[in-house]
Amino acid sequence: MAPTPPLSLPVSPRHPKETVNQWAYRSLRQAVMVGLIPPGRSLTIRDVAAALAVSTMPVREALRRLASEQALEVQDNRRIQVPQMTVAKFRELCELRIALECHAAERALPYVTPARIDQLTQIDRRIDEAQAAGDREGVTIHNQDFHRHLYEANPHQVIMPLVESVWLQLGPFTRLALSKLNDFYHVDRHSEALAALKKHDLLALRIALEADIRDGITHVGTAELLSAYVENAGMVG
């Protein structure tokens, strides 16, 4: 077996006023979210620090934070890796996402203003543009923006951090769903959600959201695709 490659991370430019810690966290998070780090690949603090050209300290804090958000997994208190995915776990995460986000939408609905609906419509347009351009990462980002912007209509925000954690756990594997999704015609669930928002129709909103999430995700669980990827990833470590 070939020795593990030296771990190259895409270094996004560091924002001004951003601490090294935040930058390392952001970089690693992004890498995990888009599936750049294969599950089972063991990360060492020193390696990541070298890849980012910083000292070990900010890196280990970033790694630990991601671990506490379930994005990474500390194996036996030694190795750190992206958790392995199983079909059952994937299903659990999918159902959790639906329950959590439907609840978030319900709690946000009373605070949704016409102005926010306009903003959501704009974001939805950006999703379509990215989809048309074949920009999968853009689709993911804008799709998350759409959901986030809906739930954050609620000014007493407590749910989003949990939602983000679930997104992070599903992240490495949703990229697959999107690639599959492009092949099919796919009804625009966001339009349905927007219509429900305009009518303040909670039930219709829940239905649209659940369908949207299932569209983006469940195909993977039912298809042989995930299994293949899971097994493949399992061999990488």
Add this chain to the structure above:
Amino acid sequence: MAPTPPLSLPVSPRHPKETVNQWAYRSLRQAVMVGLIPPGRSLTIRDVAAALAVSTMPVREALRRLASEQALEVQDNRRIQVPQMTVAKFRELCELRIALECHAAERALPYVTPARIDQLTQIDRRIDEAQAAGDREGVTIHNQDFHRHLYEANPHQVIMPLVESVWLQLGPFTRLALSKLNDFYHVDRHSEALAALKKHDLLALRIALEADIRDGITHVGTAELLSAYVENAGMVG
């Protein structure tokens, strides 16, 4: 106004094989959970490190982790404190807890065995004993054990970390609910839940759980108690 007291933390004994980091995290978490650190009280890394008689490094990692779990709040990138509670936020957390835990129970139900029901019954007995002994902290701990042990029947666990985060955010304020609760006769929702488990009756389980959570929590939200505490705590900082 009196100068802020020098922050004394109850130092639980350090487990063998436990890193300083883990110990600091556990100590701080416990302190937050039982409401020992008043909301608004600003914590400094050096102070906590001094109180625990360790260096600053493990402490800042513990603090950051608690912040990422929403147990603490980094104010303007300088001050760290237990977040202030508002009535609206409290309600959001309560509703979130219900939604999350009912979902967790639903996903766990198919895996609940008679053996586990027995264990749950034993834990429930311990709750009653603590209640009879007036041991509020014991009640809290065993109550959490009960819920955790139910949800963890599901072997593909992804929900508990989120539940723990919500518990942690409610923790500093539930102690009030319990003190109030002792004054009233209070139907044993856990018995109802156990009965529902034995019948594999999902709906009854959800109803019992929701009632249990509301019993333990919502009284605070409706009573003037929380408001009083919130305002009081707001003046502490």
Add this chain to the structure above:
DNA sequence: ACGGGTTAAACGTGATCACATTTTACGGGA
């Protein structure tokens, strides 16, 4: 050629130090 034991490299952890930024305290001017 294969396996086990020894040794060296690698790693996580935690302490200490230096530096930049922020907060606090003090004192002078209106």
Add this chain to the structure above:
DNA sequence: TCCCGTAAAATGTGATCACGTTTAACCCGT
């Protein structure tokens, strides 16, 4: 007496180092 500006103390951040443990490599014996 009340601001406000300046200086000193305090704080977070990040780098470096030392130590104990774990992992990996290597060599010798069979």
